[in-house]
Amino acid sequence: METNNIIETNLLSIGYQHTNTVAEAISIQIKKAKLVAIIGVNGSGKSTLLKTLSGIQPALSGNFFLNGKAFQNYNNQSLASLISLVLTQQNFSKNLSVLEFISLGRHPYTNWLGITSRADKKIIARAIQQVGIENLKGKKCDELSDGQLQKVMIARALAQNTPVILMDEPTSHLDMYHKAQVLHLLKNITQETQKSIVFATHEINLALQLCDQIILIHQGKVVQGSPSELIQQKVLLDLFPKDLIVFDEISKSFRMSNKKKHSD
Numbered sequence: 001m002e003t004n005n006i007i008e009t010n011l012l013s014i015g016y017q018h019t020n021t022v023a024e025a026i027s028i029q030i031k032k033a034k035l036v037a038i039i040g041v042n043g044s045g046k047s048t049l050l051k052t053l054s055g056i057q058p059a060l061s062g063n064f065f066l067n068g069k070a071f072q073n074y075n076n077q078s079l080a081s082l083i084s085l086v087l088t089q090q091n092f093s094k095n096l097s098v099l100e101f102i103s104l105g106r107h108p109y110t111n112w113l114g115i116t117s118r119a120d121k122k123i124i125a126r127a128i129q130q131v132g133i134e135n136l137k138g139k140k141c142d143e144l145s146d147g148q149l150q151k152v153m154i155a156r157a158l159a160q161n162t163p164v165i166l167m168d169e170p171t172s173h174l175d176m177y178h179k180a181q182v183l184h185l186l187k188n189i190t191q192e193t194q195k196s197i198v199f200a201t202h203e204i205n206l207a208l209q210l211c212d213q214i215i216l217i218h219q220g221k222v223v224q225g226s227p228s229e230l231i232q233q234k235v236l237l238d239l240f241p242k243d244l245i246v247f248d249e250i251s252k253s254f255r256m257s258n259k260k261k262h263s264d
């Protein structure tokens with residue numbers, strides 16, 4: 001199938017076989033070089049959608065295409081050269097140096113001994129330079145701050161050199177400045193490398209300002225569009241109970257409600 005979409009789903013249902021359907025009838029399209037945020041309240045299904053798109057969690061039903069080819073027609077090796085997944089709680093030996101950890105991103109391409117070639121080393125060096133962490137190369141991963149570790153994770157995904165990077169909450173545990181810094185970095189990466197980055201986030205205000213596209217999961221349904229399309233469609237107005245948080249259409253951001261609660 002000839003397509004401009006790097007990811008496309010058609011009436012996809014996601015969830016867990018023996019417990020529940022988390023969201024259904026998901027039809028989304030993601031083009032190259034886009035920064036895409038998945039938003040929704042706690043438990044709405046952001047991580048489940050990422051896990052399904054990466055192949056960790058099987059879809060319950062529906063169709064899913066990567067680069068125009070049905071997902072089930074890829075083997076693990078070819079998937080690893082198309083999609084990298086960055087999870088917040090990743091299990092890895094923190095005893096590794098930053099350089100060793102980022103080099104693991106080349107794993108799908110290295111030979112059976114796991115030896116990196118000169119070309120691999122070039123890609124690793126470029127990933128480190130793109131993220132701006134040359135000064136951290138020799139450090140052990142357990143010597144890093146949360147913000148530094150987040151950048152190292154991004155560099156490893158870049159070293160994997162896939163056209164799609166999926167990330168679960170890349171800004172969790174970061175202060176306001178570093179949240180904005182990491183999201184700007186992701187935006188620059190999509191523009192400079194033509195990769196698409198799809199990430200789950202609770203930073204809705206930042207996502208509305210920076211992202212090309214938003215995937216909103218709300219009560220089992222998924223709406224996709226540019227930030228301005230979602231604002232026009234008014235789908236953000238009912239995201240949270242209005243007693244505490246409201247969407248301000250003028251500033252295009254969520255803010256504390258001015259309403260005085262009777263119970264206060």
Ligand SMILES: Nc1ncnc2c1ncn2[C@@H]1O[C@H](COP(=O)(O)OP(=O)(O)OP(=O)(O)O)[C@@H](O)[C@H]1O
Nearest residue numbers: 016019022040041042043044045046047048049200
């Ligand atoms: N392994 C699992 N087995 C069964 N149900 C699960 C599993 N993981 C998550 N769920 C359920 O699926 C739903 C969606 O969870 P998910 O983690 O995808 O939400 P989320 O939007 O990422 O939440 P948060 O913002 O809190 O991280 C929740 O009801 C959760 O309890």
